[in-house]
Amino acid sequence: MTASGCAGPADVRLADVARARRDGGLVVLEGFHALKHATRFGAEVLGAWTADLETLEALRARLAPDVSFAVERVSAEELAAVVSRGQVVAVARRPRLPHPDVLVGAAAATPLVLLEDPRHLGNLGAAVRVAAAAGAGGVLTTGPQDPWHPDALRGAAGLHFALPVYRVKALPAGGPRSLLALDPEGERFDPRAVPPGAILAFGTERDGLTDALLERADGRLALPMAPGVSSLNLATAVSATLFALRLAA
Ligand SMILES: C[S@@+](CC[C@H](N)C(=O)[O-])C[C@H]1O[C@@H](n2cnc3c(N)ncnc32)[C@H](O)[C@@H]1O
Known part of the structure; x- marks a missing residue:
């Protein structure tokens, strides 16, 4: 997958997902649709991981050809260790909002x-x-x-x-x-x-x-x-x- 719309997968690692869940400045996106909309609406995605890059890319090409994201391939065991469901997990920065x-x-x-x-x-x-x-x-x-x-x-x-x-x-x-x-x-x-x-x-x-x-x-x-x-x-x-x-x- 191409890298536009993402800060790059190297900014955080899959092992950082657990920490990101407790970090008020970050959000964890679980599943394709969450990553799709977050990217489409300008989220700063710091890293994304899947065990099935081909299926995810087919889904993106079919359902969201307007968006692109950088996703790193990991093993199914590595993914299952940080997320209980969903074929992709990502970490994004929480947007800065006015008061x-x-x-x-x-x-x-x-x-x-x-x-x-x-x-x-x-x-x-x-x-x-x-x-x-x-x-x-x-x-x-x-x-x-x-x-x-x-x-x-x-x-x-x-x-x-x-x-x-x-x-x-x-x-x-x-x-x-x-x-x-x-x-x-x-x-x-x-x-x-x-x-x-x-x-x-x-x-x-x-x-x-x-x-x-x-x-x-x-x-x-x-x-x-x-x-x-x-x-x-x-x-x-x-x-x-x-x-x-x-x-x-
Ligand atoms: C599941 S309802 C809560 C039911 C609660 N026993 C009550 O009587 O309000 C959750 C919320 O949905 C909204 N809601 C549900 N049905 C509604 C209705 N028919 N008209 C207006 N608001 C409704 C209300 O704001 C309500 O507080």
Whole structure:
């Protein structure tokens, strides 16, 4: 494979992947799609490794002829020692982002997604993926989960590099954006009534949004569901909301 789009495979070694998982300045990309999107959206990939260069190159040529990456061949045993699944693992630099207050405080037309204390990294990744696909301005999370965890990156297919993704202690106060709580107990959601640049807040998987956020929100909106259904899955609720907004624009 050619080397454009990568800093070069010699910058870090496969043995550094374990260290990269604990390094706040680096991210570990597991799987072809994570590496593909990260590269396409400008990630600085420091090293990538596979045990099956031919299959990976065939996949790249078929699914992503627009991207290229430098990948080093290693043995299947060496790869399995650092990653439990996926045919390729890579290490990239975490992008330098402006402070989240800048993003939240900016008047902009694109909505932001706020995930309050998401528990499931696959859900978190799926929410990032759909936020990127729907053209959201960024994703903020609260709680202990790192949105840049490899499992979240895998769930997002590497689309963290397409928009700003932050973990914040709490949502900054004030600013020009409306804060809207997505809540099954809210008023019927009408995408045409959502102000541009709103922060759309989604709650944790089991318990929903906190009382503190609900009290602070400028509105509480429900996606209408068929009788008897309590709620949507978190990532599905993010998806339905963002695409309803996009289709109504
Ligand atoms: C799995 S749900 C949480 C369910 C929780 N028992 C509750 O009542 O909120 C996770 C999040 O998805 C969003 N959500 C799910 N279904 C929704 C709906 N029908 N309308 C608006 N938001 C919804 C909410 O933000 C919710 O906090």
